[in-house]
Amino acid sequence: MSSLLEGLAFQKRDSLLHKLDPRVKLFYALAVMVMAGVHNKMLPLLVMLLAQAPLAALGKIVRLWARTLKASLPLVLLIIGTNLFFTWLRGSLTDLYIVEDILALAVRFLVFVASFSIFTLTTSPDDLSLALEQMGVPYSFCFMFRAALRFTPVMVREARTTMDAQRARGLELDKGGPIARARRYIPILIPLIVNAITRAWSMAEAMESRAWGASRKRTSLYVLRLRGRDYLAFSAVLFSLIMAFYAKFYLKFPYIIPIIRSALGI
Amino acid sequence: MPIEVQYVWYTYPSGIEALKGISLTVEDRDFLVIMGPNGAGKTTLLKTLNGLIKPTKGRVLVDGVDTRHATVAELSRKVGLVFQNPDHQLFCSTVEEEIAFALRNFGFNEEEIKERVEWALETLGLEEYRDVSPLMLSGGEKKRVALASVLVWDPKYLVLDEPTLGQDYAQKEKLREIICGLLGQRAVIIVTHDIEFVVDFRPRPRVALMADGRIIAEGKAEEVLTDPELLSRASLVRPQVPEVLFNLREKGLPVRTDVLDLVEARDAIISLARGLA
Ligand SMILES: Nc1ncnc2c1ncn2[C@@H]1O[C@H](COP(=O)(O)OP(=O)(O)OP(=O)(O)O)[C@@H](O)[C@H]1O
Numbered sequence: 004m005s006s007l008l009e010g011l012a013f014q015k016r017d018s019l020l021h022k023l024d025p026r027v028k029l030f031y032a033l034a035v036m037v038m039a040g041v042h043n044k045m046l047p048l049l050v051m052l053l054a055q056a057p058l059a060a061l062g063k064i065v066r067l068w069a070r071t072l073k074a075s076l077p078l079v080l081l082i083i084g085t086n087l088f089f090t091w092l093r094g095s096l097t098d099l100y101i102v103e104d105i106l107a108l109a110v111r112f113l114v115f116v117a118s119f120s121i122f123t124l125t126t127s128p129d130d131l132s133l134a135l136e137q138m139g140v141p142y143s144f145c146f147m148f149r150a151a152l153r154f155t156p157v158m159v160r161e162a163r164t165t166m167d168a169q170r171a172r173g174l175e176l177d178k179g180g181p182i183a184r185a186r187r188y189i190p191i192l193i194p195l196i197v198n199a200i201t202r203a204w205s206m207a208e209a210m211e212s213r214a215w216g217a218s219r220k221r222t223s224l225y226v227l228r229l230r231g232r233d234y235l236a237f238s239a240v241l242f243s244l245i246m247a248f249y250a251k252f253y254l255k256f257p258y259i260i261p262i263i264r265s266a267l268g269i
Numbered sequence: 270m271p272i273e274v275q276y277v278w279y280t281y282p283s284g285i286e287a288l289k290g291i292s293l294t295v296e297d298r299d300f301l302v303i304m305g306p307n308g309a310g311k312t313t314l315l316k317t318l319n320g321l322i323k324p325t326k327g328r329v330l331v332d333g334v335d336t337r338h339a340t341v342a343e344l345s346r347k348v349g350l351v352f353q354n355p356d357h358q359l360f361c362s363t364v365e366e367e368i369a370f371a372l373r374n375f376g377f378n379e380e381e382i383k384e385r386v387e388w389a390l391e392t393l394g395l396e397e398y399r400d401v402s403p404l405m406l407s408g409g410e411k412k413r414v415a416l417a418s419v420l421v422w423d424p425k426y427l428v429l430d431e432p433t434l435g436q437d438y439a440q441k442e443k444l445r446e447i448i449c450g451l452l453g454q455r456a457v458i459i460v461t462h463d464i465e466f467v468v469d470f471r472p473r474p475r476v477a478l479m480a481d482g483r484i485i486a487e488g489k490a491e492e493v494l495t496d497p498e499l500l501s502r503a504s505l506v507r508p509q510v511p512e513v514l515f516n517l518r519e520k521g522l523p524v525r526t527d528v529l530d531l532v533e534a535r536d537a538i539i540s541l542a543r544g545l546a
């Protein structure tokens with residue numbers, strides 16, 4: 004779980020993707036979500052997944068991106084498992100094509116993770132909040148969002164330290180039944196929550212002493228401006244989106260099972 | 270039987286090599302201080318002692334038991350580790366409950382819990398706070414509660430990570446008294462940056478200097494803490510007393526410099542004066 008979170012954290016690199024306007028990247032992530040959302044067959048979803056690998060390479064984040072995908076595997080298996088189970092329960096698990104459709108659902112989820120992770124890995128929380136701000140989202144909301152993202156790794160680290168400290172006092176986290184186990188997390192949750200609140204208070208005080216919210220009109224040190232490459236990237240995403248809709252309504256995708264079969268000669 | 274750290278390497282999952290071949294022995298009733306710059310790997314080393322961290326290479330034996338083959342709870346019964354920041358662990362509604370927490374985990378019976386908590390409260394001078402929420406205490410008091418919550422099961426090896434951090438002078442003196450009272454019955458291991466805190470201890474501890482995941486020196490306090498080269502490698506400043514004597518020697522006076530506290534300094538200067546007269 005924590006490696007899934009880490010895989011979504013911003014990585015500073017010098018790449019074309021990093022330099023793109025955050026609004027374009029946000030548009031990309033949302034567009035891919037829509038594209039994957041409207042399709043439900045294996046072939047197009049697989050294409051969408053694979054087509055993102057070159058993008059990850061372009062952003063110099065292939066290893067982290069792959070790690071994020073790997074970290075989401077337990078969830079993928081869960082999706083496949085529950086779907087298989089309920090389809091079987093309804094008695095409609097009759098042939099391999101249905102299995103392919105269920106696998107396609109899992110691939111769709113991977114497409115979501117893939118695009119979202121490309122977006123978050125290459126966009127700093129600051130850039131993102133700047134983008135939201137300049138799209139008219141209220142500043143306090145953007146700030147909240149940014150602070151939440153920035154403090155996630157801090158909280159993860161703190162949770163680890165607290166766990167260590169309590170284990171050093173004899174707490175055994177994985178002993179006993181589920182209820183006993185849940186109760187054992189109390190000694191970890193309380194310090195974590197208390198510290199988060201304390202930190203929020205002292206942060207609020209520190210911010211107010213630096214005149215947070217004193218003027219209605221905030222100025223920004225950086226102003227986002229779309230450049231040639233941003234328009235180019237935006238057009239490419241828009242084009243893919245239109246193509247995806249076109250494909251959905253006018254093309255019929257074959258199942259890949261027969262293709263694999265004939266390729267293998269079985 | 271001792272704790273034996275044998276050629277231990279440790280790499281964090283993030284790829285940082287925090288320990289690079291550490292070897293160290295802590296005897297029964299030993300008194301050891303570990304010093305070194307930020308990021309030297311001191312906290313990481315302490316965590317290997319009760320099995321929170323298992324070495325990537327090498328091994329740690331606690332009374333002959335390899336830490337890889339025992340649970341943290343089993344090891345903690347012998348090796349009591351007090352963490353640097355009490356805010357990371359205090360969670361009960363009263364100080365008394367907080368101190369009893371570990372005893373319940375270890376399965377002590379109620380009668381013994383009562384007795385031991387009483388002893389810990391008394392040893393650390395916390396009786397007046399027994400019904401107070403530990404979260405409401407000052408930083409120094411919280412640190413004492415954290416110490417009490419480990420001391421209470423009387424571990425054979427008591428391990429303290431930066432016990433003086435954020436404490437005022439009076440608190441430090443009190444802490445020194447408490448630690449001195451504990452010496453002789455159990456081993457005490459302290460990690461600290463506070464060199465003046467170390468030099469005023471009687472008996473003097475053994476000192477190990479760490480830098481960059483290695484132990485760069487180990488020996489008597491008066492030898493290690495007066496060596497200018499070692500100290501600079503460990504980002505430490507020479508204590509004030511030897512500093513004065515070093516200055517005298519630089520001025521050409523034949524004075525001893527392997528001296529750490531005022532009484533010894535006085536004697537060194539007297540014998541210097543006698544020699545000059
Ligand atoms: N949980 C962790 N994950 C990854 N790296 C870590 C973790 N904890 C410590 N490190 C790294 O390991 C190295 C040694 O850290 P450690 O905390 O042991 O140093 P230290 O000597 O205790 O320092 P300090 O004096 O600041 O407490 C540092 O480079 C640190 O960044």
Ligand SMILES: [Mg+2]
Pocket residue numbers: 311312313353430
């Ligand atoms: Mg430390």
